[in-house]
Amino acid sequence: MSQQSQETQTIFDFPGAKSSVWSHFGFYKKTTDGDRPTDELDKTYAICRQCHSKVKYIGNTTNLQSHISKHHFTYPYKSHTTHTQPKLVDFMKKLPNNSPKAMVLTKAVAVHLFSDMRPISTVESSSFREILREAEPKYTLPSRTSFRESILPKMYDDTRAKVKQEITKAMDVSVTTDCWTSNVTQSYMTVTAHLMCNWQLQNFVLQTRELPGVTGNFKILFFKLENYQAPTLLKTCMML
């Protein structure tokens, strides 16, 4: 049989394979005198899936491992004797959600959602998922439910705790309100705190709430201030 036809010949998995080195090898099927394939594997030679070389198979994987080591050392596999080499499959494993890389990516997606005011359903968009798959195939994007029920609420809580800390530390805090109406004529009020931190002016939007009536303004404001439990802020409010 010619080399050319061998390269196009199907290599079949060894059903009894235990060693991971068999992921790189298989067998051709035995052929009849008329060169027709039979159903039986020809176990005289193991066939390298990378270079189609025939490696003598003597019932153990010694020859196979030495072929890979000698000719395909960039393909790692776990041998029986060496446990330090990672398996090829390890390179395809998905990143655990709590791995540093996955956490960075998840946070970046969350920042994208809230800073651009994107709907949480963005994470279900096939084109959005494709971008992430191209960038990091091993990353699994959390579900819409995870973003809604745990990732975004946790980021909100963390940010709120930081803002609260800054407000509590500040000598004085100014509060401004901004009332505005949406395109569908719903009124809203945004409460913003302004303070100096290391001689830098800091602004924190405390909350935006729908404003059913004018009398609601101060109720909302007091609610926000109690919520932040900041004495300086309460003092500021009394002055309003």
Ligand SMILES: [Zn+2]
């Ligand atoms: Zn080879």
